[in-house]
Amino acid sequence: MIELLTAVFSVTFFVTVIRASTPLVFATMGGLISDLSGALNVALEGMMLIAALTSVIVSAYAPWWVGVLAGVSAGAMLGAVMALFHLRLKADIILVGFGVNILATGGTVFALSLATGGDKGTSINLPSKAIPRVNLPFLEDVPVLNLLHGHSLLSWFAVLTVVAIWYFLYRTPWGLWLRGVGEYPAAPEAAGVNVRQVRTWALVASGALSGLGGAQLAMFNYVGFTRDMTAGRGFIALGAVLLGARHPIGALFAALLFGVFEALSIVMPNLFSWIPGELIQTIPFVVTVLALILLSIRAQRALKARGVAN
Amino acid sequence: MQRVIEARGITRIYPGGTVANDGVSLVVRPGEVHAVVGENGAGKSTLMKILFGIEKPDAGDLLIDGREARFEGPRDAIDRGVGMVFQHFSLVPSFTVYENVVLGSEPRAGARFDRAAAIERVRHLSETFRLKVDPEAQTRTLPVGQQQRVEILKALYRDAKILILDEPTAVLAPQEVDELFTAIRTLTAEGRTVIFIAHKLPEVLEISDRITVMRAGKTVGEVVAAETSEPQLAAMMVGREVALRVDRSTHDGPRAVTVENLTLKADTGVTLAENLSLNVHEGEIVGLVGVEGNGQAELLEAVAGLRAVSSGDIRLKDTSLTALSVLERRHLGLSSIPEDRLAEGLAVESTTAENLVATRLDDPRFAKRGLLNLRAIRAHATALIDRFSIRVGGPEFKVGTLSGGNMQKVVVARELSEQPVVLLVNQPTRGVDLGATQFIWKSITDARDKGAAVLLSSADLSELLALSDRLVVFYHGRIVAAFRNSEALTAETLGSYMLGADRMDDGQMEAALR
Numbered sequence: 118m119i120e121l122l123t124a125v126f127s128v129t130f131f132v133t134v135i136r137a138s139t140p141l142v143f144a145t146m147g148g149l150i151s152d153l154s155g156a157l158n159v160a161l162e163g164m165m166l167i168a169a170l171t172s173v174i175v176s177a178y179a180p181w182w183v184g185v186l187a188g189v190s191a192g193a194m195l196g197a198v199m200a201l202f203h204l205r206l207k208a209d210i211i212l213v214g215f216g217v218n219i220l221a222t223g224g225t226v227f228a229l230s231l232a233t234g235g236d237k238g239t240s241i242n243l244p245s246k247a248i249p250r251v252n253l254p255f256l257e258d259v260p261v262l263n264l265l266h267g268h269s270l271l272s273w274f275a276v277l278t279v280v281a282i283w284y285f286l287y288r289t290p291w292g293l294w295l296r297g298v299g300e301y302p303a304a305p306e307a308a309g310v311n312v313r314q315v316r317t318w319a320l321v322a323s324g325a326l327s328g329l330g331g332a333q334l335a336m337f338n339y340v341g342f343t344r345d346m347t348a349g350r351g352f353i354a355l356g357a358v359l360l361g362a363r364h365p366i367g368a369l370f371a372a373l374l375f376g377v378f379e380a381l382s383i384v385m386p387n388l389f390s391w392i393p394g395e396l397i398q399t400i401p402f403v404v405t406v407l408a409l410i411l412l413s414i415r416a417q418r419a420l421k422a423r424g425v426a427n
Numbered sequence: 428m429q430r431v432i433e434a435r436g437i438t439r440i441y442p443g444g445t446v447a448n449d450g451v452s453l454v455v456r457p458g459e460v461h462a463v464v465g466e467n468g469a470g471k472s473t474l475m476k477i478l479f480g481i482e483k484p485d486a487g488d489l490l491i492d493g494r495e496a497r498f499e500g501p502r503d504a505i506d507r508g509v510g511m512v513f514q515h516f517s518l519v520p521s522f523t524v525y526e527n528v529v530l531g532s533e534p535r536a537g538a539r540f541d542r543a544a545a546i547e548r549v550r551h552l553s554e555t556f557r558l559k560v561d562p563e564a565q566t567r568t569l570p571v572g573q574q575q576r577v578e579i580l581k582a583l584y585r586d587a588k589i590l591i592l593d594e595p596t597a598v599l600a601p602q603e604v605d606e607l608f609t610a611i612r613t614l615t616a617e618g619r620t621v622i623f624i625a626h627k628l629p630e631v632l633e634i635s636d637r638i639t640v641m642r643a644g645k646t647v648g649e650v651v652a653a654e655t656s657e658p659q660l661a662a663m664m665v666g667r668e669v670a671l672r673v674d675r676s677t678h679d680g681p682r683a684v685t686v687e688n689l690t691l692k693a694d695t696g697v698t699l700a701e702n703l704s705l706n707v708h709e710g711e712i713v714g715l716v717g718v719e720g721n722g723q724a725e726l727l728e729a730v731a732g733l734r735a736v737s738s739g740d741i742r743l744k745d746t747s748l749t750a751l752s753v754l755e756r757r758h759l760g761l762s763s764i765p766e767d768r769l770a771e772g773l774a775v776e777s778t779t780a781e782n783l784v785a786t787r788l789d790d791p792r793f794a795k796r797g798l799l800n801l802r803a804i805r806a807h808a809t810a811l812i813d814r815f816s817i818r819v820g821g822p823e824f825k826v827g828t829l830s831g832g833n834m835q836k837v838v839v840a841r842e843l844s845e846q847p848v849v850l851l852v853n854q855p856t857r858g859v860d861l862g863a864t865q866f867i868w869k870s871i872t873d874a875r876d877k878g879a880a881v882l883l884s885s886a887d888l889s890e891l892l893a894l895s896d897r898l899v900v901f902y903h904g905r906i907v908a909a910f911r912n913s914e915a916l917t918a919e920t921l922g923s924y925m926l927g928a929d930r931m932d933d934g935q936m937e938a939a940l941r
C-alpha cells in the first residue's frame with residue numbers, strides 16, 4: 118500500500134496521468150461537440166484509430182507536425198463522411214458510427230500491412246516520429262512547478278482546446294446555434310439557422326478532435342501503431358461526456374479521472390504482481406460503468422427529493 | 428390598391444397526398460390586421476408556412492411588396508421582412524429569453540456573442556411594444572403566455588414588417604388576450620402588418636380589419652370585418668349553421684372524487700396549492716376557474732398521478748389514489764385530456780392508430796402474450812377516427828402530420844373511447860375549430876350523462892360557463908369562491924374572484940362545495 122501511495126504521489130505518476138488523459142481529453146471534446154449538436158458520435162473510437170495510423174504513416178515520411186495534421190484531417194474527413202450518410206442520406210447516426218468503427222478495425226490492419234510490407238500487428242518497421250516533449254529544465258527541481266515539466270506539446274494544446282471549446286460554446290453566436298440545434302432544432306431553424314450545416318460542422322469538428330487524440334496516442338503515448346491500440350478510449354470518452362454533465366470543464370475532469378485510472382493500471386502491475394494484468398486493465402471500464410450508474414442514481418434521487426418522480 | 432402580400436393559386440400537396448392548399452389566394456394590405464379563419468385542417472398553417480419559407484408551394488406565385496418571392500428557407504423570408512409565431516412554439520427550453528430572441532442574428536463584438544447588447548436590445552423591444560417579459564429568465568420556466576411574447580419579440584427583433592401569428596390566442600388567458608391585442612395595435616400603428624389566425628370569432632371580429640375564409644384547402648372568400656357577423660362567418664367556414672349549446676346535467680349521483688386538505692409543492696419547494704378540499708359527484712362537471720398558474724393545472728396533475736402530493740388525500744369512492752401509479756389509476760377508470768397535447772397527450776412520431784391504443788396495451792384485445800394484435804389496433808383506430816370524425820389520411824398516418832385540432836380529437840377519442848369513471852380535462856378545445864368544439868363538448872357531456880365525474884379546467888371562461896355544473900375559483904393556490912352554475916353567473920363575477928379582488932368566506936362557499 119505504501120508503495121502504491123509513494124508511486125501515486127510522485128511527479129512521474131502525474132506525468133503518466135497527463136499522458137494517459139490527453140488522447141481522452143481530445144476524444145471527449147469531440148464527443149461533447151457532436152453530442153451537444155444532437156448527434157451521438159459512437160465513432161470516436163474508429164476515428165481515433167484511423168487517425169492514429171494515418172499520422173504514423175505520414176510522419177514516417179514528413180515532419181512530426183505534418184503527421185499530426187494528417188491525423189486531424191483523417192478524423193475530420195470521417196466526420197464529413199458521417200455527416201453525408203446521416204444528414205443527406207438520412208442513415209441512422211448510431212449505425213453509421215458503428216460502420217466507421219468496423220471499417221477502422223479492419224481497414225487499419227489492412228492499410229498497415231500495405232504500408233509496412235506485410236506486417237499486420239505493429240508499425241515497428243516504419244520510422245515514425247514523435248510529438249516533441251516540452252521540457253522545462255529550470256523547473257525540474259522546483260517543488261509543485263516541476264509538475265509542468267516534461268509533457269507532450271499536445272497536452273498543452275489540449276488545455277487550450279478545452280478553454281477554446283468552452284469559449285466557443287458559451288461565448289460565441291455559433292456556440293449558441295450548436296446548443297440550440299442539439300436541444301430543439303425547430304427553434305434555430307425557424308430563426309433562419311441552417312440546422313444541417315451546423316450539424317455537419319459539429320461532426321467534422323468532432324472527427325478532427327478525435328484525430329488529435331489519435332495522433333497523440335500513436336505519436337507520444339506510444340510511438341508507432343499497434344492494431345486496436347485505441348482499446349476502447351473512444352467509448353470511455355462518450356462516458357466522460359455524460360459524466361462531465363455535457364460541459365467542457367466537467368468533461369475535462371471526467372477525462373482526467375479516467376486518465377488517473379489508466380495511469381494506475383500502468384503502475385499497479387509492477388506493485389501488485391499477484392493481480393492479473395488483464396484485471397487491472399479493466400479498471401477504467403469498470404470505473405466508467407460505476408460512474409455512470411452513480412450519476413443516474415443521483416439524478417433519480419434528486420428528482421424524487423423534489424417530488425417529481427413517483 | 429396597395430398590397431404587402433399577394434398569393435395567387437398557391438397549391439401545396441404533402442408527401443402522402445394530402446392537398447393542404449388547393450389554389451389558395453390571399454391579398455393583404457399594408458398596416459392592416461388580416462385574419463385567416465377556417466376549420467381545423469383547412470390549410471391555414473400550411474399557407475402561413477409557405478409565406479415564411481418553411482414549406483415550398485408546389486404551384487402558385489407569391490409577391491411581397493409587389494416583388495416576386497421564392498423562399499428557400501425562413502432566412503429568405505426573414506430577409507424580406509416576414510416574421511412568424513408558430514402555433515406550436517419554437518423556443519429552446521434551456522435558453523434564456525434573450526438568447527432565444529436573438530438566436531440566429533446575435534449582436535456581436537468581434538467573434539464574441541455580445542450578451543450585454545442582446546439583453547439591452549430585448550429589454551428595449553419589450554418596453555417599446557409593451558410585451559412584458561424578463562430577458563434573463565430561463566424560457567422553460569415561463570408560462571405559455573410569456574413564451575408567446577418571446578416569440579413575438581423574436582420576430583420584431585428581426586424587424587419583421589409582416590408578422591404572422593398562428594393561433595396566438597389559443598394559449599392565452601382572457602387578460603393576456605387583451606394585452607396581445609394592445610401590442611398588435613401598437614404594431615399596426617407603426618405601419619406593420621399582422622396576419623392573425625384564430626378560431627374564436629369574437630376575437631377575430633374585434634382585432635381584424637379584413638378576414639379571409641378558408642375551407643378544405645381553398646379560399647372561400649374575403650370579407651371586411653366591420654361588415655360581417657359571427658353567424659355569417661361561421662356559415663362561410665363550416666358550410667352550415669353551428670350552434671354551441673350544452674344541456675345541464677340532470678343526473679345527481681353519489682360522490683365519486685374527494686380531495687381533502689391537499690397541498691402541492693413545486694420542485695423548488697414553492698407551494699402551488701394549499702389546503703384544497705373539494706368533491707366531484709358522479710354525473711357532474713366541476714369547473715376549475717382561475718388565471719393560469721394558480722393551481723388548477725397542478726390539481727389535475729395530482730389527481731392524474733403526474734405530480735406528487737405533499738400532504739392531504741385524494742380518494743376515488745373509498746380508495747385513496749395518492750399512492751397509486753398512473754396506470755393503476757387508469758385501471759380504476761380515470762381518464763385524462765392533458766393541457767399540452769404535444770408534450771403530454773401524444774407521441775407525434777407514432778401513428779394515429781398507435782396513439783389511439785397507447786393507454787390500452789394491457790387489454791387482451793390489443794396485446795396477447797406480449798404480441799400486438801395489429802389488425803385489432805387498426806380496426807379500433809378506424810372505428811374511433813370515424814366516430815370522432817378525425818380528419819386524417821388513415822390509421823397509419825403519423826400524428827405529427829395532423830392539424831392542431833385533429834391532434835386534439837385523437838386525444839379526446841382515446842380518452843373517451845371507453846366510459847371513464849373520472850374524467851380530467853384541461854383546455855379541451857384549445858386551437859380547435861367551431862365544429863370540433865361542438866363535438867368535443869358533446870363528448871364530454873355525454874360522458875358526464877353516463878355517470879362520469881368530470882373536473883374541467885380551461886382558460887376560456889365561456890367554455891367553463893357553458894359546461895360546468897359547479898365552479899370553484901382558484902387564486903394563489905387556494906379556493907376563493909364556489910358557485911352553482913346558473914344563467915345569472917357571469918364572466919365578470921368570476922373575473923373579480925380570479926384576480927383576487929374578492930373572496931368568499933367558508934360559509935358562502937359551503938353550499939356550492941357540497
Ligand SMILES: Nc1ncnc2c1ncn2[C@@H]1O[C@H](COP(=O)(O)OP(=O)(O)OP(=O)(O)O)[C@@H](O)[C@H]1O
Pocket residue numbers: 441442443445446447465466467468469470471472473474514818819827828829830831832833858860
Ligand atoms: N407535415 C405534414 N405532412 C403531411 N400532412 C400535413 C402536414 N402538415 C399538415 N398536413 C395536413 O394538411 C392539412 C392542412 O393542415 P394545416 O395544419 O395547414 O391546417 P390548419 O388550417 O392550420 O388547421 P388547425 O386549425 O387545426 O391548425 C391537414 O389535413 C393536415 O393533416
Ligand SMILES: [Mg+2]
Pocket residue numbers: 471472473514593830831
Ligand atoms: Mg394550424
